[in-house]
Amino acid sequence: MTEEDGRKDCEGLAPATAATAAVPRLDDLISAVALGDERAYEALYDRSCGWVLGTVRRVLRDPAQAEEVMQEVLLEIWRSASRFDPAQGSAVAWVMTIAHRRAVDRVRSERSHATREQRAATAVIDYDDVTEAVQASLDRERVRRCLGSLTELQRECVGLAYYSGYTYREVAELLSLPPGTVKTRMRDGLIRLRDCLGVA
Amino acid sequence: MSASRHELHTLAGPYALDAVSDADRAGFATHLSECEQCREDVREMREAAARLGLAASVMPRPDLREQTLRAAFASAQLAPVVPAAAPSPPGLLAEKDLVSEAQNSPGSPADTSAPEPGAAAASGVTGWQRLRGRAGAMRPPARISLAAAAVLAAVAAVLGGVTSSALRQLDRSKQQDHLIAAVLSAPDRVMVTAPVMTGGTATLIMSHQAGAAVFTAHGLVALPSTEGYEIWLMGPTGDRAAGMVTPQAGGMAGPEVVRGLRPGDMVGVTVEPARGASHPTSVLVVVFKPRP
Incomplete structure (x- = not known):
């Protein structure tokens, strides 16, 4: 792999910075990792560890658990790099899907012990934090702005699902809405977000 | 409908x-395999x-980097997922080979160096089996640890054939070789064979001393490219994903090293979306249970 300064640091955001000539494409890194290329994996780690930890910590909230799950996610990326299929989505989405899925699985198993009341209370706090979570950089600003273009209901449904790990049925309960409505709001919210961000 | x-x-x-929910996820994953528009939407x-x-x-934290890299390596x-192919003659031959070998040596002495601790029993028809004569590969530790390549060849022989791509894959990871060697040479190793509900036969060699097991199978039903067989460690503290196995020609799969085996763990297999699940979302097609 190419020499990269600051190898020890993770990139905070913006897969777009990968467009710099010297920096290999994320897709290519994953392909190399699939062949057991350890240097490529180091570069992939540096590129994605911040994304992974950030996502996992939003969902789990517990920093120690988040670190543990981050490591699981990066291990899974190493193990299953050969399963990445560019036809099914971008490399970023692949990494983030693994990260989010793991975080959600973990938070649900943690929650299975909690009472419904506690869950409801946590949910409100979780959601209030969402807007704070997305305010640091330009990219965050862009996501924040796009979240702002959603209706309040769409934003709540998407936020409670993505950042707090609730199922649509749980979101329906929390918001006292029919599950069908929540499903639709999630879909509409994501599509609006996609259009606003110009991804896909 | x-x-x-x-x-x-x-x-x-x-x-x-x-x-x-897990149930919804499993249902939708199946739907996805037959709904192109849905795949595009989800993408x-x-x-x-x-x-x-x-x-x-x-x-x-910076120190997580080294730790994570080390664990990964x-x-x-x-x-890699090989494009689905119809079972090919070599695969079938290998499978037939295994069957006839088993039939030819019904009374072959069990490997006496394999103790029979209260380690494992397979649910299913075949049940618990001790290592048979064909397992000449199951040698004492000193010999087994000589060369990883020899171990791999031995594993291939024991398990009735391994595709060359599987061997190449194994070759890539020395650690995996070592772990296979550790399992095969562990004094407490046990080997269990059980039928797979959806077709085929799975074999697990496990060692609590090595903290690992080696999974192989033959005659597995080919799955759509969106699905795979996922191995699980299922213990008192919850289920842990332990790797995906993809059947090659003839339904051969593995050897796949199952790491992190703890006392009391069951080892099970489910059919999951190809990228793997974090918890089992469908019925176990085969499960190896610890003996009470």
Whole structure:
């Protein structure tokens, strides 16, 4: 792999910075990792560890658990790099899907012990934090702005699902809405977000 | 059917956000394999959802890097997915070979160096089997640890054939070789063979001393490219994903090293989306249970 300064640091955001000539494409890194290329994996780690930890910590909230799950996610990326299929989505989405899925699985198993009341209370706090979570950089600003273009209901449904790990049925309960409505709001919210961000 | 189909369509949004129960997820994953529009919808929505995650980025502690890299490099990687192919003659031959070998040596002495601790029993028809004569590969530790390559060849022989691509895959990871050697040479190793509910036969060699098991199978039913067989460690503290296995020609799969085996763990296999699940979402097609 190419020499990269600051190898020890993770990139905070913006897969777009990968467009710099010297920096290999994320897709290519994953392909190399699939062949057991350890240097490529180091570069992939540096590129994605911040994304992974950030996502996992939003969902789990517990920093120690988040670190543990981050490591699981990066291990899974190493193990299953050969399963990445560019036809099914971008490399970023692949990494983030693994990260989010793991975080959600973990938070649900943690929650299975909690009472419904506690869950409801946590949910409100979780959601209030969402807007704070997305305010640091330009990219965050862009996501924040796009979240702002959603209706309040769409934003709540998407936020409670993505950042707090609730199922649509749980979101329906929390918001006292029919599950069908929540499903639709999630879909509409994501599509609006996609259009606003110009991804896909 | 069309009503439930419509129901399934509306799950695309929740699915892209992982906002579905395990049961919904499994149902929708099946639906996805036959609904191109849904796949495209999910793909696009996941791109958007990924940005929600990117926006939350935070830097991990620097020391996690070394730790994570080390753990990864010590872990086996999944073999690339080979485009689904009809079972080929070599695979079938290998399978037949194994069967006839077993028939030819029904009374062959069990490997006396393999103790029979209260380690494992397979649920299913075949049940618990001790290592048979064909397992000349099951040698004492000193000999087994000589060369990883020899061990691999031995594993191939024991298990009735391993595709060359599987061997190449193994070759890539010395750690995996070592772990296979450790399992095969562990004094407490046990070997269990059981039928797979959906077809085929699975074999597990496990060692609590090595903290690992080696899984292989033959005659597994080919799955659509969107699905795979996932191995699980199922213990008192919950289920842990332990790797995906992809059947090659003739339904051969593995050897796959199952790491992190703890006392009391069951080892099970389910059919999951190809990228793997974090918890089993469908019925176990085979399970190896610890003996009471």
